[in-house]
Amino acid sequence: MTGLLGAALPAVPLLAGLLGLLLPPSPRGAATGEGTARRLAIGLGVAGAAGALLVAVLLALRVGAPVETSATWIDLGGLRVTLGVRLDGAAALVAVAVSAVALAVQVYSIGYLRRGPHDDVEVDHRYPPYAAQISLFTAAMLTVVVAGDLILLLVGWEVMGLCSYLLIAHDRRLPEAPAAAVKAFLVTRVGDVGFLLGIALLGVSAGSFRIADVLAHDHSTGTLTAACLLLLAGVAGKSAQFPLHTWLPDAMAGPTPISALIHAATMVAAGVYAVTRLFPLFAAAPVALTVLGVLAAITLLLGAFAATAQDDLKRVLAWSTVSQIGYMTGALAVGSPSAALFHLLTHAAFKALLFLAAGAVIHAVGTTLMSRMGGLRTAMPVTFWCTLIGLGALAGVPPLSGFFSKEGVLAAAEAAALDGAGPTPSWVGWLVWLAGLLGVAVTAWYATRLLLRTFFGATRIPLAEPHDPPAVLRWPVLLLAVPAALLGLAGFAGTFAERLRPAAPATREQPSDLLPPEGLVHFTPAVLLPLALLAVGVGLAWAGWRRDPAADPARFLGPLRPVFARAFRLDDVQHTLVVRPVTALATATRAGDERIVDGAVEGSGRGAYRLGGGLAALHRAALPRAATAVLAGALLIGLAAVLIGGWST
């Protein structure tokens, strides 16, 4: 029964998505049937997400011990690929988060895509495929969550990349949207080269792609390290970790609800989740975890600093996602998947809240630039309070959810640094811990800046009359504010902590003794450290703003501001080191293929033709020369006949 529920989890939104794709896409100008198609699309989308949420909640209530079902999908020369689910408490909780955010996004989109933020034209003429693609996206993420086989996981993993591509390119009025969509798909796909090779190594080593078999098999150290490192490439692509993080900020070209979906519950969460799923393998490959720790520390600070200098509201949030995922991968690197999952869940709640609230702001003022906002607090009280909760959770203000989960990450890093408790060398613990602490202050600074620039001070848009969004936008935001505020308290509950622990605490050298037995949250005096840093960050931003409420506090960054705003120019580096050489190589290859390879073929053809022409010309000789040639030929043949005949007799 539980296994059936697990299979139904991705199947429900998948069905809704496939049916939705069959609806007429209703092109521009086609007036008839548009209303019906849109209503049907809304119904399918919401029903799919709600159904998934229902199944996920049922699962979360039922699942205790890990449940596994599997059937052979295909046997390729002795390598078995199975079709089945692998359910544990963590999977069920992540599934609840995914489907809850998906439902919020589906409902929110009804209102958000009725009118464009920039103009008064009806822009919902492609609503059916849009809603269907969200359903497919949800189904793909839920497939990753429940998959009991690496190949099945890869299916969900890549379909998710495709859906992000389709949805980011949805807004046809943005000229940068197609490029951003291609970038998102391509960068993650480059990471997936490693992911596929990692899966291949593990599958070949274990003789099966079933996760249980792969975990149970005794891999050689070399294989394990290589496979884990390769898997990390895919994880870095999906979860936007340095150096494959460049797609995420550009993905802001997608509609705001899609940003919420990508940043909160799907896509970026998949990488972290996949590592927790295979954590026993990583725990036995400390080299891979060390690499992950270094990348996490870089990403955490890179994202946080980049967020400080953005003027685009959504880009601040995008960079904050990069940074927060860095906390999660940091927690993984110091050997605490439960802390990573806890932060993943709270982040899903508060980041979805923040994006949907930002959507309400953008919807009201018609721009995404904070330099054109300001003073929205009085006009949009509901949005203001919800954003305040979200930003508080993001910065880690007690008792909001982010405080507890970030504290969990920092505590794990501290333990790894001071006591050497993690599977990695203690310097990795130090690195993650210090980066995490610095990140707390920077996060507090940019969160405060965002709040002040958007909601406080004098308005910088005299003409607009901002107002709180209509009910269909308001309710998803309000409901998401509840977990964003309170989910952290669940960390005290033993049952909650029980579920987030690795399903199979394996027989490897360090089982789940890293985890606090009673709950996920446990305070030590060290908790004062992040709180102090939080106060410093908030205080600095506030003091800077107080000096001149109309000016951007980012001016205090001085010469660093343009560097941060362009995120250390890593986009340019990527362009110079990857895009341009590949394009040049492609042009050169094409020329070589056409001139040399095909040139040889064409040349031999022409050569044969010319040779024929030459011989023909020789044969068209005038009489004296022709007669001479005939006589010479006769003489030669005769000579040959005599010689050969002479030898043979």
Place this chain on the structure above:
Amino acid sequence: MSAFLLISVLALPALGALVVAATPGDRAARAVGTAVAALTLVPAVLLVTGDHGWFGYGPRPAVQPWHQLDLPWVPGLELRFHLGVDGISWPLVVLTALLTLLCCGYTLWRVPEGAGSGKALVALLLVVEVGILGTFLALDLVLFFLFFEVVLLPMYAIIAGWGGADRRRAARKFALYTLFGSVLLLVGVYVVVAAAGTADLVTLTGGSGLSRGTQLAAFTLLALAFAVKSPLWPLHSWLPDAHTQAPTVGSVILAGVLLKMGTYGLIRVAVGVAPEGARWAAPVLGVLAVAAIIVGSLVCLAQDELKRLIAYSSVGHMGFVLLGVATLTATGIQAALIGNVAHGVITGLLFFLAGAVKDRAHTGALAELSGLRETAPRLAGLLGFAAVASLGLPGLAGFWGEAFAVVAAVQRGGPLWTTLAVLAAVGGALTAAYFLRLLRRVTHGRPSPAVGRIGPGVAVAELTAWAPLVLLALAVGLVPTLVLGYASGPVNALLEVVR
């Protein structure tokens, strides 16, 4: 029953071609041709019935056909009319029959402009079908060669008669280049037949009685011949011209099934008959296959014509298939088989769609195409689906062949094969890059003047031709056993004799 099925698969299109040619009236003749193609599909599918196991005593032969027909043909030369079908050839037989049916049906709706009538085109398509089906069914080496050659001239006529502006040159290049391959095939066949004293593939599989030297020579000749057909880089340069200039139905048949004669021949004939040669040449084959993947994708990345891009993408995709064969592992050969079928389905669909775009916009230059999703969202959506299927999205047909060719190379292990696996996987990312570039150019952005004229409508005949391919791309992706369900037995038997 066995004999009846095998004979009817070949006789129906052969007689059908004659009937079509004799039917008065162009439209009626095309309808007859379509009906014949539909009838041919029935016995082709029914071939799956029959004896799938080996119940006899003694060592298992390497080829165990489900159905067999073995008649003396030219007794003086010991040639036999020997046909048979098994798990390796059956999916290809069905694919051939299906694609021919779809092409004939498409011709019912639209005849490409050209020298001849639609009637002649349909008749030629049916003759091509006979040749391709015969190639997949033949179990006699000389018979195999004959069927292999039957395809050449009608295909030449299709390209030269109904193709694009530069059709004559392309058709000539196609015919001469592949004829060059055929000469090698002929020599190879006679090297084998002369050395072994028989042309029976069932007896020959396993290299029984051939000396090492003969096997190396035979494999080299046969592999070169099949490499031209497949095509394997650097023997591919006939393909872009032929595919670009051929009419839509010609391109579909060319890419969909004609290329498969090369890969099928490589597995069944070259590897089967000269296993020692295969083992000896495997590293070279693998390196060339990966070169094809990389070069093919790089050329696509710099390509500026729609049909030419899709044609070049075939070079890359067939590279994955050949890599699978080159590993000489069960995983690799099964990946090659499913990759073969998937490429036929997906590239067939891509050529149908590219033809539809080109017919409507009257240009195939990527620079003049943009914004298709604004004016023709359904067509753009289908093009997107086909492109995504072709770039190997997991869950669709293209995935299995490509991913498991990489897995098979990893399985082979060692520095060479591991490097090849890595490069092939990188080629997968490049494939995604050029298809996304294609979609970005063609479907996104503001409509170009050429695209602006296109109406949103898609004809019922077009949907009927495309729908089976769309469904198959999805079905094979979700249920790969459709293709590989019966393949593991024959593949393992083949590999037993190769090792």
